[in-house]
Amino acid sequence: MNRTIIQTDNAPQAIGTYSQAVQVGQTVYLSGQIPLIPETMEMVSGEMEAQIVRVFDNLTGVAEAAGGSLADIVKLNIFLTDLSHFPLVNEVMARYFETPYPARAAIGVASLPKGAGVEMDGVMVLG
Numbered sequence: 001m002n003r004t005i006i007q008t009d010n011a012p013q014a015i016g017t018y019s020q021a022v023q024v025g026q027t028v029y030l031s032g033q034i035p036l037i038p039e040t041m042e043m044v045s046g047e048m049e050a051q052i053v054r055v056f057d058n059l060t061g062v063a064e065a066a067g068g069s070l071a072d073i074v075k076l077n078i079f080l081t082d083l084s085h086f087p088l089v090n091e092v093m094a095r096y097f098e099t100p101y102p103a104r105a106a107i108g109v110a111s112l113p114k115g116a117g118v119e120m121d122g123v124m125v126l127g
Contacts (some may be wrong), residue, residue, distance in 0.1 A: 001024060002024070004022070004024075005019045005021075005022060005023075006021035006062060006066045007019065007065065008020065008061050008062060009029055009038060010060075010065065011059075011062045012034075012037070012038050012058060013064075015036075015113070015114075018031050023126075026072075027126075028068065028126050029105050029121075030062050030121065030122045030124060031062075031118055031121055031123055032059075032119045032121040033058035033119065034113055035051035035054035035117075036054070036058070038058070042063075043115070043116065046056070048085050052118055053092055056093070056095075056096045059073075061123055068124050068125065068126050070093070070096050071098070072124045072125060073097075073102045073105070073123065074124065075103045076105075076120060076121075076122045077105050077120060077121050077122065078107065078119075078120050080109070081109060081110070081112055082117065083108040085122055089106070102122070
C-alpha cells in the first residue's frame with residue numbers, strides 16, 4: 001500500500017502514536033483534532049465556541065497540508081462531551097463549509113483527551 005504521512009505545524013503535533021493525517025491514493029484520513037493551539041500545545045481558553053473554532057482551524061491546517069481544504073471533506077465525525085452544544089457546532093460549521101455539506105456523525109462521549117469538550121476527525125478526497 002502506498003501511503004503518505006501528512007504533517008504540518010499549522011495544527012497540533014500528535015500527542016500519541018498517530019499521524020496528523022494519512023493519504024492513500026486520493027483519500028486523506030484526518031486524525032481527530034481537539035482544541036489545542038498548535039504553537040503552544042495548550043488548550044484554547046474560553047467558551048465552547050472557541051473550542052469548536054479551534055478544532056475547525058486545526059482541521060483546516062491539516063487539510064491544506066495535504067493539498068486540499070475543508071471543502072474536500074466527504075465525512076466528518078464530531079465527538080462532544082455535551083450534546084447540548086450540537087446547535088453551536090452547526091452554527092460554527094456554517095462558517096467553514098458550504099453546500100453540499102459532507103456526510104456527518106455527531107456522537108456524545110463521556111470524555112475526550114486533555115479535558116476537551118469537542119473533537120473532530122474526517123475523511124477527505126482530493127481531486
